[in-house]
Amino acid sequence: MPRGHKKAATREETEQTRITILRTAEQLFMEYGYRAVSTRQIADACGLTQPALYHHFADKQDLYVEVLKENIAQTQAALERIVRRNETLQERLQIVVRYLFKSTQYDHALMMHDIQHELEPQTRLMLHELFHRGLISPIASVFEQGLHDGQLKAPQQGGMDAISASYLLMSMLSRFLVQSPPVYGAQVSANGQEAAAALTGNAFFTDVGRAEAIVQILLHGLAVK
Amino acid sequence: MPRGHKKAATREETEQTRITILRTAEQLFMEYGYRAVSTRQIADACGLTQPALYHHFADKQDLYVEVLKENIAQTQAALERIVRRNETLQERLQIVVRYLFKSTQYDHALMMHDIQHELEPQTRLMLHELFHRGLISPIASVFEQGLHDGQLKAPQQGGMDAISASYLLMSMLSRFLVQSPPVYGAQVSANGQEAAAALTGNAFFTDVGRAEAIVQILLHGLAVK
DNA sequence: CCTACCGATCGGTAGG
DNA sequence: CCTACCGATCGGTAGG
Structure with a gap:
């Protein structure tokens, strides 16, 4: 008609x-x-x-919930693709971290805070489960495999279970970790990222460098063996 | 009079x-x-x-700034005390993390977000410097010492400079890392912390256990050597 | 998808 | 430190 x-x-x-x-x-x-x-x-x-x-x-909360649903669904699809690749544990983790850095210029901690404090209890629960299934579970499957392979330490050997490791990795991506270098003293002159990278002697202040450094340390630590 | x-x-x-x-x-x-x-x-x-x-x-922002000043000053005093102790690198880091867990039941990422987005630019800069001097610098001094001792890897060896390591440690303390276990499936029955600790086979869900696990992994990593 | 408008709440001020 | 009140802005609705 x-x-x-x-x-x-x-x-x-x-x-x-x-x-x-x-x-x-x-x-x-x-x-x-x-x-x-x-x-x-x-x-x-x-x-x-x-x-x-x-x-x-329907209302502001409904709009927010729809935003989160779409965001998580998209991230979940990407993560599940990455996770199934035929690459080493370290390489897959680095691709995961690079993806999360690139796709989300924001801080998941802010998202979690809003879910915890600004929404109704039942909505909160639903989003928590969505977050867990969409972001945490795919990452945890990588760690799970590493634990089974014997590449990663079990909790009793100074390691960590797969879920906890996934949350820890997510928290290491927090933006405030490094968004800070506007001026500490006054010696930073021109470009923040490059100047900082030059000062510290590594590439930690570029996205790719940061992703590599985070995974490197999560797997091998800072201590000399 | x-x-x-x-x-x-x-x-x-x-x-x-x-x-x-x-x-x-x-x-x-x-x-x-x-x-x-x-x-x-x-x-x-x-x-x-x-x-x-x-x-x-004077106004709401002034109150907020005074709150942050007092909070940071108190934390700074505690950290500087801890940092000067005669203990191993690992022990001092664990005490630092335990203190930060106990003293602040909130998330520094939220604080940084508010500083970045809710305050006037000049206030933002001042608080950033305060945060850096009060929290980051004391922690960085521990890493700095470890780098000089040769206990920690230099950036070129897969390690990290002291300042970056301090920001990374702070981000690992993010609350959203673990505040989440209300219910994932429906199999968690009674006490969240204890049930989760039992399920995962470690003490990661208690504050002390979490502090130890975080420092352990930051220093030695998750990978089997 | 617009105009017009609602009650509630916000940070802040006047004046004592 | 109170009462009384301000203009601005909020999320949301009526009615077309």
Whole structure:
């Protein structure tokens, strides 16, 4: 049954608008946090009025939950691909870390804080499980395999179970770890990343260098053997 | 010149009120974040009206900055004491981590996010330097010593400079790492910590166990040698 | 998807 | 340190 006589939005246009809102909201929520982002900010950035958002999402929390669902689903798909590759344990972990650095310029700790403190209890539980299944479990499967292979130490030998190792790896990706070098003293002159890399004598301040350093230390530690 | 004729607050009472406000605000800000805590919440928790806060602090940001200053100063004092002890590198790091776990039930990543996004640029810079001098530098001095001793790998040998290692250690303390085990499946029955510890076969889910595990892995890694 | 508008809450001020 | 109150902004709704 055709009905394009006025200028009502087609189903496709509506879907496009929904996607625009989701992507815009994702960027804002992930950078500033749930509470700090207003529905008007999101609407403005999409070129809409604020009430228009409520045509696509029931309320602010619903929009946030949809953002997280899409974000986690996408990350999960990528991680499961990486995890099944035929490469060494160390190489797969480095690819995982590089992916997480590249895909998310934000801090998972902020996301977890919002889930814990800004949402209703039942939503909180659901997202926690989603996070666990989507991000933690795929990474844990890599560690699990290393434990079975005998490449990784068991908990009793100074190692760690696979789930805990996955959470630990995630926490090592926290942005505040290194986002800090604007000025400590006053001796940093020009480009922050390169200057810092030169000062410290390694490539820790580039994304790839950071990914390699983190995995290197998680596996082999800082101590001389 | 005496003047106690009415019932004006003495200087001592005023100071006590200020301390009460600071401690109350610290708990709230550190748990929920700067923006999520209203000045009325703080005042209520202190048994005051909201405008009364403005007798002790210029505005909300000023109160937050004072909270951070006191918090960092106290942590700095404790860390500098620990760092000068006559114990092994590993023992000192474990004491540092245990102290940070015990003293701050919150997440430094949240604090850094608030500093980055909720404050004026000049305040942000000042607090960043305070954080660096108060928390990072003391910890870095431990790593620095280990590097000089030859106990720790240099950056060129798969190690890390002292400052980067300190940020990495701080990020490994992130609460979201492990605060998560409410329910994943439904098989966790009674006490979360103990049940999880039993399941995983180590003491990672107690504070002391976590501190030891983190330092163990930071120094020696997860891989079998 | 818009205009118009709601009650609630925010940080902060006036004045005593 | 209180009462009373301000303008701004919040999430969300009515009605078309």
